[in-house]
Amino acid sequence: MINLVFWFFVILIVLSAFSVVLNKNLIYAAISLLLTFLGIAALYVFLWADFMAGTQVLIYIGGILILLLFGIMLTHKITSVKISHTSVQKGIGGAVVLVLFIGLLWMIKITPWKMESAMEPEQTVNTIGTLLMTDFLLPFEVASVLLLGALIGAAVLARKES
Amino acid sequence: MDNLQVYLIIAALLFSLGLFAVITRRNAIAVLMGVELILNAANLNLIAFARFGGMNITGHIFALFVIVLAAAEVAVALAIILNIYQNFNSINVDEAQQLKQ
Numbered sequence: 001m002i003n004l005v006f007w008f009f010v011i012l013i014v015l016s017a018f019s020v021v022l023n024k025n026l027i028y029a030a031i032s033l034l035l036t037f038l039g040i041a042a043l044y045v046f047l048w049a050d051f052m053a054g055t056q057v058l059i060y061i062g063g064i065l066i067l068l069l070f071g072i073m074l075t076h077k078i079t080s081v082k083i084s085h086t087s088v089q090k091g092i093g094g095a096v097v098l099v100l101f102i103g104l105l106w107m108i109k110i111t112p113w114k115m116e117s118a119m120e121p122e123q124t125v126n127t128i129g130t131l132l133m134t135d136f137l138l139p140f141e142v143a144s145v146l147l148l149g150a151l152i153g154a155a156v157l158a159r160k161e162s
Numbered sequence: 163m164d165n166l167q168v169y170l171i172i173a174a175l176l177f178s179l180g181l182f183a184v185i186t187r188r189n190a191i192a193v194l195m196g197v198e199l200i201l202n203a204a205n206l207n208l209i210a211f212a213r214f215g216g217m218n219i220t221g222h223i224f225a226l227f228v229i230v231l232a233a234a235e236v237a238v239a240l241a242i243i244l245n246i247y248q249n250f251n252s253i254n255v256d257e258a259q260q261l262k263q
Contacts, residue, residue: 010168010172013172013176014172014175017175017176017179017199018179020179020183020195020196020199021179021180021182021183021186021187021195021196021199026189026191026192029192029195030195033195033198033199036176036199036202037202040202040205040206043169043172043206044206044209047169047209047210047212047213048213048217049209049212049213049222049225051222052205052209052222052225052226055226055229056205056229059229059232059233060198060202060229060232063233064198064232064233064236067236067237067240068191068194068195068198068236068240070240071191071194071240071243071244072191074244074247075191075243075244075247075253087186087187087188088186088188088256089185089186090186093182093185093186094182094186096185097178097179097181097182097185098178100178100181101174101175101178104174104177104178105171105174108167108170108171108174109167113166113167113214114215115166115214115215116214116215116216117216118213118216118217119217120217121217124219124222127219128219128222128223128226131219131220131223132223135220136223139227143227143230143231146230146231146234147230147233147234149234150233150234150235150237150238151237153238153241154237154238154240154241155241157238157241157242157244157245158240158241158244158245160248
């Protein structure tokens with residue numbers, strides 16, 4: 001049963017990711033991206049990363065995807081039917097990416113991955129919070145400054161010049 | 163599903179598809195979607211390695227910072243794209259060749 005759920009999400013991710021890169025309609029591509037993010041959040045649950053799964057849904061689906069949809073809506077005239085676009089160099093790009101993918105598969109296959117068994121933790125939030133406040137305090141603070149900078153920068157850039 | 167390679171293969175596929183979108187898409191927002199796919203592939207790898215490397219939470223922290231950076235990146239990129247749209251009336255990346263009109 002649990003295997004069935006896992007493979008369902010894997011197939012969901014693969015199909016929706018293909019739809020993201022190939023769909024002619026940008027809105028459909030964005031909705032497919034939602035399904036991809038959802039599937040990845042599900043895989044995080046399978047990887048015992050409960051907090052990361054929640055963060056993925058909150059930030060990617062609730063934040064980034066909504067921003068992307070706003071971007072699509074603001075840069076197309078809603079009245080014009082053509083909310084679509086084309087791709088260029090599909091043949092060469094596809095060939096390059098296919099070669100890269102096969103190379104990655106080969107690398108994954110031949111590498112002797114060193115694995116360690118572990119017990120499933122009850123929750124990860126506690127450890128993440130402790131680590132953020134001790135070992136990773138400096139990156140944590142730098143990230144907050146970066147977010148402030150991005151906030152101000154985005155607001156200044158997006159405003160029309162008066 | 164208790165197998166590291168499955169996750170790595172999914173992440174490799176996501177990375178390749180994201181790169182394909184970055185290479186071939188003309189619309190700047192579609193290119194951004196490709197970048198998001200690539201970042202998600204990296205995150206999936208990080209968390210898979212955390213899980214199969216003895217449940218090391220440091221991998222989760224790294225993925226968390228990637229998500230934070232992705233949020234900042236998308237906000238700034240969309241602001242730039244909106245500016246390009248105001249200047250050129252189009253956001254096709256192959257048409258925007260000048261910084262200023």
